[in-house]
Amino acid sequence: MTAAPAAMPAIRLRGIAKSFGPVRAIRDASLEVATGEIHALMGENGAGKSTLMRVLAGMYTPDGGTAEVEGTEVTGWQTADAIAAGVGMVHQHFMLVPTLTVAENLVLGQELMKGVTLDMAAAERAVRDLSERTGLRVDPTRKVSELNVGEAQRVEILKVLYRGARILVLDEPTAVLSPPEVQELWEVLRTLRANGGTVVLITHKLDEVVAISDTITVMRAGETVGRMATQGTTPADIARAMVGRDVSLAQREAGVRDSGGPAAALLEVRDLAVAGARRARAVDGISFTVSAGEIFGIAGVEGNGQTELIEALAGLAPLAGGSIRLGGRDVSTLDVRGRIDAGLSHIPEDRHRRGLVLDFSIAENLILGLQHRFSGAAQLDAPKIATNATSQVKTFDIRPPDSALPARALSGGNQQKVVVAREMGGERPVRVLLAAQPTRGVDVGAIEFIHARLRAARDAGSAVVLVSADLNEVLALSSRVAVMYGGKFVCVVPGSEATAALLGPYMTGAARGAA
Amino acid sequence: MRKLDEALLPPALALAIALVVGDLLILSFGQSPGAVFAMLLEGTWGNAYGLGQTLYKATTLIATGLAVAIPLRAGLFNIGAESQLAAGGFAAALMGLAIPASLPWPVAAALCTVAAVVGGGLVGAIPGALKARFGASEVIVTIMLNFIVLALLNWIVASHLHVPESLHTPEIHSGGVPRFADFSAVFRGSAANVTLVGAIGVAIGAWWFLFRTRAGYELRAAGLQAEAARTGGVRLPRVWLVTMTLGGALAGLGGVNYVLGYKHYYEEGFGSGAGFLGIAVALVGRNHPVGVIFAALLFATLSQGGLAVNAVVPKQMMDVLQAVVILAVAVCVPEVRRVLQDAARRAVMRGTAAS
Numbered sequence: 029m030t031a032a033p034a035a036m037p038a039i040r041l042r043g044i045a046k047s048f049g050p051v052r053a054i055r056d057a058s059l060e061v062a063t064g065e066i067h068a069l070m071g072e073n074g075a076g077k078s079t080l081m082r083v084l085a086g087m088y089t090p091d092g093g094t095a096e097v098e099g100t101e102v103t104g105w106q107t108a109d110a111i112a113a114g115v116g117m118v119h120q121h122f123m124l125v126p127t128l129t130v131a132e133n134l135v136l137g138q139e140l141m142k143g144v145t146l147d148m149a150a151a152e153r154a155v156r157d158l159s160e161r162t163g164l165r166v167d168p169t170r171k172v173s174e175l176n177v178g179e180a181q182r183v184e185i186l187k188v189l190y191r192g193a194r195i196l197v198l199d200e201p202t203a204v205l206s207p208p209e210v211q212e213l214w215e216v217l218r219t220l221r222a223n224g225g226t227v228v229l230i231t232h233k234l235d236e237v238v239a240i241s242d243t244i245t246v247m248r249a250g251e252t253v254g255r256m257a258t259q260g261t262t263p264a265d266i267a268r269a270m271v272g273r274d275v276s277l278a279q280r281e282a283g284v285r286d287s288g289g290p291a292a293a294l295l296e297v298r299d300l301a302v303a304g305a306r307r308a309r310a311v312d313g314i315s316f317t318v319s320a321g322e323i324f325g326i327a328g329v330e331g332n333g334q335t336e337l338i339e340a341l342a343g344l345a346p347l348a349g350g351s352i353r354l355g356g357r358d359v360s361t362l363d364v365r366g367r368i369d370a371g372l373s374h375i376p377e378d379r380h381r382r383g384l385v386l387d388f389s390i391a392e393n394l395i396l397g398l399q400h401r402f403s404g405a406a407q408l409d410a411p412k413i414a415t416n417a418t419s420q421v422k423t424f425d426i427r428p429p430d431s432a433l434p435a436r437a438l439s440g441g442n443q444q445k446v447v448v449a450r451e452m453g454g455e456r457p458v459r460v461l462l463a464a465q466p467t468r469g470v471d472v473g474a475i476e477f478i479h480a481r482l483r484a485a486r487d488a489g490s491a492v493v494l495v496s497a498d499l500n501e502v503l504a505l506s507s508r509v510a511v512m513y514g515g516k517f518v519c520v521v522p523g524s525e526a527t528a529a530l531l532g533p534y535m536t537g538a539a540r541g542a543a
Numbered sequence: 544m545r546k547l548d549e550a551l552l553p554p555a556l557a558l559a560i561a562l563v564v565g566d567l568l569i570l571s572f573g574q575s576p577g578a579v580f581a582m583l584l585e586g587t588w589g590n591a592y593g594l595g596q597t598l599y600k601a602t603t604l605i606a607t608g609l610a611v612a613i614p615l616r617a618g619l620f621n622i623g624a625e626s627q628l629a630a631g632g633f634a635a636a637l638m639g640l641a642i643p644a645s646l647p648w649p650v651a652a653a654l655c656t657v658a659a660v661v662g663g664g665l666v667g668a669i670p671g672a673l674k675a676r677f678g679a680s681e682v683i684v685t686i687m688l689n690f691i692v693l694a695l696l697n698w699i700v701a702s703h704l705h706v707p708e709s710l711h712t713p714e715i716h717s718g719g720v721p722r723f724a725d726f727s728a729v730f731r732g733s734a735a736n737v738t739l740v741g742a743i744g745v746a747i748g749a750w751w752f753l754f755r756t757r758a759g760y761e762l763r764a765a766g767l768q769a770e771a772a773r774t775g776g777v778r779l780p781r782v783w784l785v786t787m788t789l790g791g792a793l794a795g796l797g798g799v800n801y802v803l804g805y806k807h808y809y810e811e812g813f814g815s816g817a818g819f820l821g822i823a824v825a826l827v828g829r830n831h832p833v834g835v836i837f838a839a840l841l842f843a844t845l846s847q848g849g850l851a852v853n854a855v856v857p858k859q860m861m862d863v864l865q866a867v868v869i870l871a872v873a874v875c876v877p878e879v880r881r882v883l884q885d886a887a888r889r890a891v892m893r894g895t896a897a898s
Binding site: 385388403408 | 755756757758760761763764767768770771772773774775776777778
């Protein structure tokens with residue numbers, strides 16, 4: 029790795045503009061990143077961070093402006109050029125082939141050959157080597173479809189490094205990671221920096237930026253609005269620059285209520301078991317009760333059965349044992365629609381796969397799951413759907429406010445607002461709300477908003493089940509906290525007693541207790 | 544009207560490409576392209592008989608095109624329209640033979656049409672049910688059913704129902720529908736009949752079903768993103784069963800055109816590939832019911848036009864043109880076009896940067 033002269037920045041983007049049809053994603057964005065630094069690119073959803081980085085990575089051709097990498101003019105180059113020049117991007121949504129192994133994914137496009145056949149043994153050795161050097165541990169012979177999200181992300185980073193990237197762009201990398209995994213990632217990034225690598229980190233999490241970055245660039249509404257050294261900057265300063273006003277940062281609420289009151293039990297789960305792909309039991313005999321006016325938070329490292337638990341509760345996965353009662357009624361044998369009708373709302377963890385039909389309009393997405401309430405005997409009630417869309421778009425501040433746009437055209441945060449609006453808004457009576465990773469890949473402003481809606485649902489008498497890989501989120505909102513490990517609850521404590529220090533050992537499996 | 548542009552541009556481009564290829568082919572036969580195309584148009588849209596034959600062919604293609612297009616909206620590939628069409632025609636002929644001749648024709652025609660819908664629907668329901676129950680691929684099941692159903696029908700007709708020295712059933716007792724020739728003598732000799740009006744009505748009904756009903760909404764959601772649909776309470780197995788049955792029923796309707804509108808009997812091989820051509824019609828019509836109507840007219844024109852120009856160029860040339868249209872549409876869909884445009888813009892930017 030040859031370091032560029034200090035005066036020459038690794039990346040210099042000036043006056044970049046890019047529109048998609050009538051939508052101007054970025055207007056006048058600039059970014060200057062020095063070689064060998066960790067640079068945080070911050071901004072709200074739809075601020076244009078990802079678009080700007082995709083211009084850098086050669087995925088989009090800018091409508092205006094210039095791009096330089098290591099002193100060379102590269103405006104309008106293509107992905108292949110970017111990879112050849114050592115610029116690698118790790119996307120928020122993974123771009124891996126699920127049916128191939130880790131090693132096969134890594135060498136895809138530059139396969140190692142032995143005569144006319146693939147030399148997979150050499151590929152696996154190369155992956156192990158790289159794995160050791162960077163600290164990104166993952167078994168090269170496993171299939172990608174069997175990995176959890178954290179592991180898949182490690183593969184994504186490895187893939188980029190394998191192609192010789194010296195400039196690494198990470199788009200919201202911690203959105204899917206548990207606190208220990210985040211720490212591991214920071215170690216990896218520091219190692220890269222120590223070896224002369226340059227890192228651009230797209231994020232909106234203030235504490236992370238303070239923890240890891242050297243320099244910060246803030247974007248708002250498609251423009252660069254600030255650049256500062258991390259040292260001497262407070263989270264409040266950054267938040268103000270991102271949103272353009274003062275924001276109340278997520279703090280533990282003084283009035284978090286501990287349960288134990290006489291409130292009605294709305295969700296009763298008994299000895300629930302769900303078969304797993306890798307373990308015999310992904311969910312292994314879990315029992316809990318959530319009452320009206322309570323947020324039950326489930327913390328834990330991803331891949332410990334949280335996904336399967338939520339799917340079983342929602343009716344998407346068959347039960348291997350146990351029962352689920354909703355409002356006193358046994359819903360174990362009901363399908364998804366039956367449970368929706370019984371008052372279940374579900375914010376799925378993966379909005380692209382489960383939460384939205386991306387090619388449907390916003391208006392159509394806002395009735396998904398409620399189509400029976402928006403139609404007569406056969407025909408959809410178009411005026412009612414339109415009225416609903418208009419009011420939901422307004423209430424939840426979905427931007428751009430055009431309900432005829434396909435969901436695909438929205439930024440991640442606005443897509444999530446569509447899901448949240450559908451599951452919690454309107455006239456929908458919510459008895460039990462399943463909120464899985466409700467703020468994943470969502471900006472500060474939207475997080476504040478979604479948290480407020482979750483509290484409002486609780487105060488309105490709903491029972492909320494919150495699953496989040498973000499421990500701070502669980503701690504900030506929950507009346508009770510459970511830690512899930514290996515398909516079981518290893519610890520359940522009142523929200524007022526829960527702290528990161530107490531729960532951490534349970535999350536990593538170091539401590540175990542009876543639930 | 545960007546949406547309309549996006550819907551119309553690919554077929555228009557495809558036609559233009561087909562025209563160029565056609566010109567080259569005609570030149571290679573030593574003929575003048577202008578004269579041959581003029582001949583083609585004269586033989587299809589230029590006189591009432593040719594128009595009648597074109598409209599007759601288009602009628603069956605609208606039915607089979609919809610039979611492919613609607614399941615495709617649900618993410619299902621129905622390759623079985625050929626046998627569903629045959630089953631529909633056979634069922635209509637059976638009904639026509641079973642009812643007394645004294646029945647007034649509208650009642651008889653309605654009964655025969657219902658039989659065609661049920662016949663085609665049953666053949667479509669088999670892959671739907673197998674997919675819903677066992678997850679069997681509808682592609683493989685419909686392909687295999689084509690062989691099974693066609694062989695079965697041939698056997699029944701050949702061993703029990705045929706008129707001696709022929710491969711067709713006796714004429715139906717009642718239920719024939721009026722031909723255009725009954726209203727206007729200029730259509731004399733052509734097979735066009737009021738089934739065309741019915742087919743257009745059915746296409747409009749299909750549009751309403753897809754875009755205005757709850758079932759259509761669930762069908763489209765299932766096709767675009769099955770997991771999101773499932774999370775939204777859509778019962779996928781039911782959507783598969785209903786959609787495949789509907790597809791089969793639509794193809795079955797195409798049999799009415801031949802049996803009630805034209806020959807008044809079922810004959811082995813009457814579909815002559817219209818079921819398979821339905822796949823092309825759905826593709827070129829972009830799986831939109833209105834698009835299917837126009838695509839059916841286009842393919843009917845090419846098919847009838849082959850006969851009209853047979854004297855100067857081989858009629859197989861039109862088969863080549865149909866294939867070119869299909870390929871060109873596949874290339875011109877918006878996603879592919881965007882990639883090409885991006886590449887072009889990049890090339891232009893490179894050029895300006897270099898100068």
